[in-house]
Amino acid sequence: MFYISTRGTQKIYTPSEALRRGVPEDGGLFVPQTIPRVDEEWILNLAQMPYYQAVASVLELFLTDFSSSELNEICYEVYSEDNFGEKPAFLEQLNPYNPYEHLLRLDSGPTASSKDYSMLLVPALLSLAEEKTGDGMQQLLLTATTGNAGIAALSTLTDIENFAVMAFYAGSGEPGSAEYELQAACGENCFASSSTASFEELSQEIRLCLADRDLVAKLREHRVILSTANSLNWIRIMPVIAYYCWAASWLYAQERMISGDEGFILTVPGGNGSELVAALYARAMGLPIAKILVVTNRNKGLSNLIREGSYSRKLKVIHTELPGMDVDLPMNVERLLFEILDRDCDRVSLYINDLINEGIIRLNKQDSAIMRSALETISIDDRMISSFILSIYDRTDYALDPHTAAALSAYELWRDRQKKVLPAVILNLDSPFRFLGTMSNALRGRGYAGGRSREVLLSELAEEIGLTVPDAFTAVHEQEAAPLPMVKKGEIKRTILEQLGIA
Template sequence: MGEYTANDVNNQSKLKVKEGNVLYESTRGNLHGQTASQAITLGMVPNGGLFVPSAFPDLNWQDLEGLTYGEVAKRVMMPYLTDFSEEAVSQIVNVYSDGTFDGEDPAPLVSLGSFGVLELWHGPTAAFKDMALQVLPDLLRISLKQFNRDEEVLILVATSGDTGKAALEGFKDRKGMHIVVFYPEGGVSPVQERQMTTTEGSNTHVVAVKGNFDQCQTAVKQIFGSDTLKAQLQEKQLIFSSANSINWGRLLPQIVYYYWAYLQAVKQGKVPSGGKMNVVVPTGNFGNLQAAYYAKRMGLPLDRIICASNSNNVLADFFASGVYESQRAFYQTISPSMDILVSSNFERFLYEMSGRDAEKIRTWYDSSRQGTFTVDPTTLKACQDTVYAGWANEEETLETITRSYQTYQYVFDPHTAVAMKVYEDYRSETKDQTFTVIASTASPFKFSSNVIRGLDGVNQESCRDEWEALKRLNQLTGWEIPKGLQGLENKPEKTVSSCTPEGIADLIQTMFVG
């Protein structure tokens, strides 16, 4: 495939098609022509690679004005679900209005003057993952029927904090579905851990892994590629799928809230009709940011997409140099959901930035490279023209929580604070006055101890009791503790298995093969 210019990559109108023709292909060129049901059921490409849509439907934001969130979700998702009935999609998106999310607006845009905060944490687990993981179980259920699969599904999830609980909550007690969540022992907040270990449902399992998130994620991916284990599970009438954002069914619903953010910004008079808007996304696995990019490709008037990283700044370094180097020091931070060095969805982004060159993707992601590769100058320029990247360290994150509360009387969790700091750096560097939306990915109450450190400067020792910190944060700010976190410390915990990353496959075999 020939070289693409940055302009070609960002304006590939050739790849846009009419509604009804979207199929799915692998980023590595090893599978084509898959339906939405096939892509969602499989989760990831069996022999390596991620599913991407063959084309990006045009969707004019003006056609969505005045609609509810659920109605917008249906309009955004339908063109990608061409083997789903309209009635089925209507039922799926009903979750946004049936009381699962707090209030009438599941993702309110709070204006703080020259920028806005898109609160994506009003679901049952107080994190943005709910926006997709309350939808994915039904997408998967219908996909299985469409795909003519009668087996039960074993869903494996590696989590850096928030995905685990959101996936458990979405899939608990779902008939014909089993879910196992792996989280890094000591690598999530006490609230995140307790959320997972108190999940109800006889089909839910939680495993603490003696390693970091990248090791969990790598082990799970290897299991997906194990023909031996798949054959053994097949004998038990079980097939694998995933609830991580490697699954297209997880990523698709995330496109919706960027359209919703723009519609609200226009309605609030922050963006002129048809004017450009920036978004800032705190990210580790790149899925949330990839969804913003897909919204832009569909025609949403987004200008700069700003990538915010914490001290695990592998993405910021890449955008500066074109070198992706995951074999580096790993830091446990106060924004643990971003403690990731192997960003799975970045493969999807590079596929687009390289002009959909599957050969390049295969070369860059060859296992012999051990997570380190350098992209060509044309691809790098396309990346830099599309995304601005920055990062914030621990001290800067806490200072941002302090400063933002003093200035705006608004409480940021540590992940959103990282995004705020990177946005401030971007604005200082570029002088760009475009109205910007910051994706707020978690309630500050999920990280109460560290948020309090930022708000009133108390030392770490006095914040060790996470449950007392929840109450203190409520008293200090007047903000209400999310329902899903109230009384969490008193709920009974389920038995948590433990293993090393290398032992994950054996554990799955023991649990489900016997």
């Protein structure tokens, strides 16, 4: 297995080189030169394995310069009971009388976020990749975040030798839970900041830094390799493919799906580019995903691209109670176009150049039709999120975080228009305890959270829904958290050099 760039340059890279670099020199993104294929027997076999071994089996398909024993050892350590409990990832049936609808629970990790499943692999895989490439340099990982990815990156990489991480938070400009968690997660080798720039603007700026030859060369002079912990890096995509494979194996094993069925519906919150792109790769590998349903809120950049074949950066990001969806365009849009448009580098480069230079994407009619056939999108009114959360809680006794509640509500709207019922997997990406204000207002009445401390809201929410507060949230105290430093649009390069003490 080798890796190539979405920009179509002829150079190929080993898996270790691709992971270590993060992005290729031409400014594109790494993709597998060929997509491995799996059959139904291979999928079924995963259900007989512990989760760590199933993940290692998927990684083996993509990391061919890593041995099976190396990957199994890494996954055994990462997906341990200490990190993820007895059930690292599992499907949970929402209604005992409805065998078709399942949550894919991904909130069992140290930060109670789906990002843990990929981020915890980062230091181990990159350290092993460094051994294979033999450069001996420190790795500086940049990440743009709306919260979860940055928190998971800082928590995972804090105080780990030969790693440093810088997180740039695209927030609303108002202090909130995510800022407190980012601050609490910072160790000596970490830097977290806030910005009024949008997530897409921060992501694009990070990509420019990664492609800045002068900056890269200057850092290498100081024995530092610049890379990213965002899903721009292929290292973040593979573990997501793995939990989709795991979900499919469970559906087969529990006879929710049988051989020859059309497959299952996968519902993905739209701001999560890694989950969306990984779904395309999983389907291309042979997983029986009948439909990928992309859920968006009032931020319609991605839904416009899917429905109409157009996107404009002139759309301003609206900050809502669904911060993971407050993204105008996922950073993985280049991989998305590359795979949907049959890996046609020339077409992809034209669209991406328009995005970079003019802030627009306008697919031609043929490509727009291909996009609509590959993905389906549904937008929900995020101003109704409290009623979604309360309705689901009343019906099922599940207190779902806002993003999962939105995804389930969108799926139900879509399902009710269909004539045929297929098994459905709805991604449960986060813990309700991360969204104290939204959850408390939804379950106890509008405005309830106002004036109450974080500790009181945590205790009351835990009592209401009958769950123990994860350790990730008990360690954060608002009164102890200093405000994050502000990094304005266009200042990431300067901030990197300042933080490293390089003139």
